[in-house]
Amino acid sequence: MDDQERGIRQTIIDLCLEMNANGLNQGTSGNISFRHGERMLITPTATPYEQLTPEMIVSMPLAGDGSHWEGPIAPSVEWRFHREILLRRPDMNAVVHAHATFCTVIAITRRAIPACHYMVAAFGGNDVKCSGYARYGTAELSVLALEALEGRTACLLANHGMIAMGETLDKAMWRAVELETLAKQYYYSLQLPGGPAILSDAEIDETLRGFGSYGLLPDPA
């Protein structure tokens, strides 16, 4: 591997450590992938992040049946939806998956996060959808995840967790953290009498225009 690829692999490891440090994830349930040419770089299965070295990040062709991966350890069991997202979403280059607590709490109730805060627009529209349920690691889950991601840059996975995407690894992680914050705010607002007031489509459209394409704030405010 050249220096550039080594740098990407190290960034993946750094972000894995970051998502455990900031509470987005615990243990090794989260996984991160990045488009590198015609291949995908992805975290290996069930390996404590503290033990990861750049050589342990798995390289897998985006084409094919997924059996021709390279590395000392098999890829994350969720390699299918990572690969399908990178194949079907050429606008996105990085995928973060985690069982973030508040996202997962909402996903357990199988509801979308509505426009309860203007930051919902950071995910491309007026809600963040929750996918249907399929067992982890299955091709069926990939299909359901892609459905929930249509027109969006993140989704919840029913009874499982969340997915956030980005043009870069840093943007994917930024969205993952913002999504967990939004899920937490929505969860707490549900506890209060009357529940959340939901912003109108016009109000979200106005926010989207302010954010620019894909709802990424140039300077989060």
Ligand SMILES: [Zn+2]
């Ligand atoms: Zn998972």
